[in-house]
Amino acid sequence: MTTKKKLIAGNWKMHGTLVSVRQLAEAVIDGVEKDASLLDRCDFLVCPTFIHIPAVRAVIDHNRGALRVGGQDCSPHETGAFTGDIAAPMLKDVGCSAVILGHSERRQHHAEGDQTVAAKAVQAHQAGLMTIICVGETEAQRVAGQEKTIVKQQLDGSIPAGATASNTVIAYEPVWAIGTGKTATPADVAAMHAFIRGILVGKMADGAGVRILYGGSVKPENAGELLAIPDVDGALIGGASLKADQYLAIAKAV
Numbered sequence: 060m061t062t063k064k065k066l067i068a069g070n071w072k073m074h075g076t077l078v079s080v081r082q083l084a085e086a087v088i089d090g091v092e093k094d095a096s097l098l099d100r101c102d103f104l105v106c107p108t109f110i111h112i113p114a115v116r117a118v119i120d121h122n123r124g125a126l127r128v129g130g131q132d133c134s135p136h137e138t139g140a141f142t143g144d145i146a147a148p149m150l151k152d153v154g155c156s157a158v159i160l161g162h163s164e165r166r167q168h169h170a171e172g173d174q175t176v177a178a179k180a181v182q183a184h185q186a187g188l189m190t191i192i193c194v195g196e197t198e199a200q201r202v203a204g205q206e207k208t209i210v211k212q213q214l215d216g217s218i219p220a221g222a223t224a225s226n227t228v229i230a231y232e233p234v235w236a237i238g239t240g241k242t243a244t245p246a247d248v249a250a251m252h253a254f255i256r257g258i259l260v261g262k263m264a265d266g267a268g269v270r271i272l273y274g275g276s277v278k279p280e281n282a283g284e285l286l287a288i289p290d291v292d293g294a295l296i297g298g299a300s301l302k303a304d305q306y307l308a309i310a311k312a313v
């Protein structure tokens with residue numbers, strides 16, 4: 060059983076307005092400050108859209124809150140003629156401490172492959188950002204019994220040289236469980252997280268220390284059971300992270 064501090068990461072995706080993201084960040088910070096024991100057990104990170112990062116950062120600065128902010132993606136390049144892209148040093152510059160990479164929605168809608176994810180991770184690490192590298196199989200791949208092959212392939216291809224337990228977090232997110240209300244069974248989660256741990260230990264000198272998050276319809280009702288599974292070191296939360304009470308209830312379940 061791991062003793063790492065759990066990482067409770069909210070992926071706000073393409074949601075919110077300036078007013079609503081400020082309110083959400085304030086409500087999360089209020090909730091964390093009301094229950095100081097939460098900070099002994101959990102680290103808190105929220106990832107708004109790029110354009111909302113400074114607003115959330117301002118709320119954090121104003122409250123001196125123990126909430127960190129991250130991006131949902133970054134460029135595989137450091138700077139240059141890449142219209143519409145955001146570079147890792149820019150995320151760092153506006154106060155991010157982390158970035159989500161290789162989310163299945165990016166892999167699916169932007170055709171991102173493992174090599175691109177690894178190149179992005181290199182940039183993020185060089186900029187001093189912690190990467191949350193997402194992996195996970197589709198429903199068809201699970202039905203075909205290929206989930207471990209796929210996850211191993213994604214880990215091998217997406218984790219760059221230079222990854223360590225302090226700059227890298229892995230999020231196992233079965234694609235069929237994201238935003239669907241379907242959650243992997245605790246037995247399936249336990250088996251996959253143990254499998255991922257084995258790969259990380261084989262790959263990285265400090266692989267035992269890398270946090271492995273579970274993501275896919277995590278809610279207050281299932282968080283206690285999921286977060287108690289060995290090698291589940293936190294959660295990457297989509298829908299439920301858009302409501303401060305649900306996000307906080309997930310952390311309280313730790």
Ligand code: PEP
Nearest residue numbers: 237238274275276297298
């Ligand atoms: C996600 O987008 O990373 C996610 C896990 O979403 P949800 O919690 O809504 O399934």
